Amino acid sequence: MNAVVTLHGLYKDYETDAGPVPALRYLDLSIEAGEFVAIMGPSGSGKSTLMNLLGCLDVATSGEYLLNGRDVGGLSQNELAEVRSSVIGFVFQGFNLLPRASLATNVALPLVYQRVERRARRERAAAILQQVGLGDRLDSLPPRISGGQQQRVAIARALVTNPRLILADEPTGNLDSVTGREIMTLFQRINRDSGISIILVTHDLNVAHYATRLVYLVDGTIQYDGAVAEFHEPAPELP
Amino acid sequence: MILFSLLEALQAMAANRLRTLLTAMGIMIGVAAVVLMVSIGEGTQKQVTDSIKSMGANMLVVRSGSHSHGGVRGGAGGVQSLTEQDAHAIALLPGALLAAPMVQSGVQVVYGPNNWGTTAIGTTADYLQIRNWELASGRDFSDSEMQSGMRVAMIGQDVASELFGRDDPVGRMMRIQQSPFRIIGLLSIKGQSLDGRSQDDAILVPLRTAQRQLFGSRFQGSVSFIMVQAVDDAAMTPLQRNIGLLLRQRHHLADKADDDFSVTNMAEVTETASQITGMLSILLGAIASISLFVGGIGIMNIMIVSVTERTREIGIRMALGARRSDIMLQFLMESVIITVAGGVVGIFAGIGLSLLASEMFGIWAVITPMPIVLAFFVSMAVGVFFGLYPARKAALMRPIDALRYQG
Numbered sequence: 038m039n040a041v042v043t044l045h046g047l048y049k050d051y052e053t054d055a056g057p058v059p060a061l062r063y064l065d066l067s068i069e070a071g072e073f074v075a076i077m078g079p080s081g082s083g084k085s086t087l088m089n090l091l092g093c094l095d096v097a098t099s100g101e102y103l104l105n106g107r108d109v110g111g112l113s114q115n116e117l118a119e120v121r122s123s124v125i126g127f128v129f130q131g132f133n134l135l136p137r138a139s140l141a142t143n144v145a146l147p148l149v150y151q152r153v154e155r156r157a158r159r160e161r162a163a164a165i166l167q168q169v170g171l172g173d174r175l176d177s178l179p180p181r182i183s184g185g186q187q188q189r190v191a192i193a194r195a196l197v198t199n200p201r202l203i204l205a206d207e208p209t210g211n212l213d214s215v216t217g218r219e220i221m222t223l224f225q226r227i228n229r230d231s232g233i234s235i236i237l238v239t240h241d242l243n244v245a246h247y248a249t250r251l252v253y254l255v256d257g258t259i260q261y262d263g264a265v266a267e268f269h270e271p272a273p274e275l276p
Numbered sequence: 277m278i279l280f281s282l283l284e285a286l287q288a289m290a291a292n293r294l295r296t297l298l299t300a301m302g303i304m305i306g307v308a309a310v311v312l313m314v315s316i317g318e319g320t321q322k323q324v325t326d327s328i329k330s331m332g333a334n335m336l337v338v339r340s341g342s343h344s345h346g347g348v349r350g351g352a353g354g355v356q357s358l359t360e361q362d363a364h365a366i367a368l369l370p371g372a373l374l375a376a377p378m379v380q381s382g383v384q385v386v387y388g389p390n391n392w393g394t395t396a397i398g399t400t401a402d403y404l405q406i407r408n409w410e411l412a413s414g415r416d417f418s419d420s421e422m423q424s425g426m427r428v429a430m431i432g433q434d435v436a437s438e439l440f441g442r443d444d445p446v447g448r449m450m451r452i453q454q455s456p457f458r459i460i461g462l463l464s465i466k467g468q469s470l471d472g473r474s475q476d477d478a479i480l481v482p483l484r485t486a487q488r489q490l491f492g493s494r495f496q497g498s499v500s501f502i503m504v505q506a507v508d509d510a511a512m513t514p515l516q517r518n519i520g521l522l523l524r525q526r527h528h529l530a531d532k533a534d535d536d537f538s539v540t541n542m543a544e545v546t547e548t549a550s551q552i553t554g555m556l557s558i559l560l561g562a563i564a565s566i567s568l569f570v571g572g573i574g575i576m577n578i579m580i581v582s583v584t585e586r587t588r589e590i591g592i593r594m595a596l597g598a599r600r601s602d603i604m605l606q607f608l609m610e611s612v613i614i615t616v617a618g619g620v621v622g623i624f625a626g627i628g629l630s631l632l633a634s635e636m637f638g639i640w641a642v643i644t645p646m647p648i649v650l651a652f653f654v655s656m657a658v659g660v661f662f663g664l665y666p667a668r669k670a671a672l673m674r675p676i677d678a679l680r681y682q683g
């Protein structure tokens with residue numbers, strides 16, 4: 038078995054003033070290497086919560102999470118940082134680039150925390166930016182380029198460490214549909230060419246169609262898990 | 277990694293130039309104050325040690341009049357109880373090397389049209405030896421000049437320049453209180469005494485000349501001081517006691533009578549003086565340190581603001597694999613750069629101010645490398661100390677909270 042992600046009875050609740058709010062209820066899920074998974078579900082169904090747990094940015098209340106076969110429950114903050122650095126690449130809805138650093142510096146940032154030497158960092162960043170079609174904009178600043186271009190830079194940054202898994206929470210949420218399609222094509226190409234697993238959250242079934250598998254969450258439980266083509270989105274509940 | 281954080285810190289600082297500048301200014305003022313205060317303290321201390329050294333080594337001073345309750349009380353009708361013979365007797369005590377009797381009084385000296393008020397000291401040739409005072413030119417009193425009380429004088433540098441300008445005074449005649457005196461010697465520069473007066477503003481004449489011809493009837497065979505030099509440091513205390521015993525005997529004092537003289541151990545005086553100046557240095561340094569501390573609080577304040585502002589950025593970095601130590605280093609680096617930059621500028625400002633102070637106000641400021649090196653490392657330490665809390669605050673954030681932060 039070659040699972041990148043294995044969840045057993047993953048449970049997460051948030052402590053609030055009104056008591057604990059359950060966000061994920063006993064999830065069982067397994068994602069193989071090279072899979073491209075879209076996660077959908079109504080607002081508040083726990084998609085972001087799941088992504089944060091998968092990305093080792095937060096820890097589950099109970100249950101088991103194996104990343105690359107390694108149990109990440111009970112790891113220290115530094116060990117989690119190490120796991121994020123070596124296994125995972127993040128793409129955020131709001132791009133989250135450092136506005137004052139050049140594109141090349143932004144892309145190279147994860148390598149800094151892997152203690153890669155400066156020259157090698159820059160070479161690698163240039164090569165990856167080339168792959169996402171921004172090879173001629175190495176020294177531009179993020180605020181000077183379009184949203185679609187910024188998201189390409191963010192994808193390049195996620196790719197630069199050669200991760201096993203890319204996690205993207207609504208990566209097209211801030212983009213128009215045409216640009217969104219370009220970004221999704223890029224994800225598809227990365228998934229096919231390098232076999233990196235991609236897990237992506239979206240509200241748009243059209244976006245989900247670029248994936249090979251769809252997981253549909255409702256109230257913190259999995260309602261559907263299967264091929265995207267066979268999924269029929271339930272009609273949104275009227276408020 | 278260090279180099280990278282350095283560059284990043286510089287970038288972050290460049291993005292907030294005014295803020296960085298103002299924060300660094302706080303440190304700069306603090307460091308400048310430390311350097312200034314310490315150099316003033318050191319200057320004062322050096323001034324004191326210099327004048328102590330110029331006083332002569334292992335010296336005891338015997339004074340006429342009793343020394344009670346900290347004050348010198350003159351004998352009835354200003355009678356001077358000490359005599360030249362007392363000095364000779366003291367010189368024969370074990371542990372005593374030399375003893376010079378002396379009288380002194382203010383006089384007017386005149387050369388041509390130049391007129392100057394100074395202090396005349398009537399003493400013996402031993403005086404110069406005890407004070408470790410050399411002649412710049414000319415010669416000492418001869419035995420016959422001492423014996424017969426001839427009108428010869430050695431003059432200090434201040435008197436020489438007042439009366440003769442740049443000319444060589446040796447061999448010339450001048451008037452002291454109307455009487456003509458031949459100048460036989462020019463004393464070397466001695467500098468300030470402990471009370472801040474110039475020791476070079478004085479003239480020396482033979483004891484007998486002063487007693488008989490200069491000071492009228494005030495010192496008929498008596499002297500006001502006897503300067504005594506002990507053979508070494510260890511001999512000082514026993515010698516001081518023995519002088520007391522000897523003089524009581526010589527002056528035929530009854531058992532219950534007060535001393536009609538006092539003996540001061542100059543080593544004790546100098547020790548007290550250097551203790552006081554040492555305390556002054558510490559006090560000045562402490563006052564200056566407060567402003568450095570205030571500067572440090574400024575750093576802490578700004579760094580806390582900076583951490584809060586960049587919470588989201590911290591979250592991004594953590595998501596991308598930054599360890600807590602990486603985040604910590606980043607912010608520490610920033611505060612250390614600010615303080616060290618402020619510190620270096622402050623050092624130069626402090627040196628400048630010290631020079632200005634000694635130039636304009638005649639304050640003694642001595643710049644030594646010690647406080648400068650110290651100020652540098654202290655400012656660095658201030659950066660680490662006051663940067664530590666904000667940096668820890670940044671490093672201990674949970675990545676998920678930092679990422680979710682809406683700035």
Ligand SMILES: Nc1ncnc2c1ncn2[C@@H]1O[C@H](COP(=O)(O)OP(=O)(O)OP(=O)(O)O)[C@@H](O)[C@H]1O
Binds near residue numbers: 051053058059083086
């Ligand atoms: N930090 C938090 N504190 C308390 N409750 C939270 C917190 N984050 C999320 N929740 C709650 O957990 C549940 C799941 O939230 P989550 O953000 O995972 O939903 P989502 O599926 O990503 O929604 P959306 O589509 O709006 O992004 C919701 O009920 C939400 O209110």
Ligand SMILES: [Mg+2]
Binds near residue numbers: 084085086
């Ligand atoms: Mg969400």
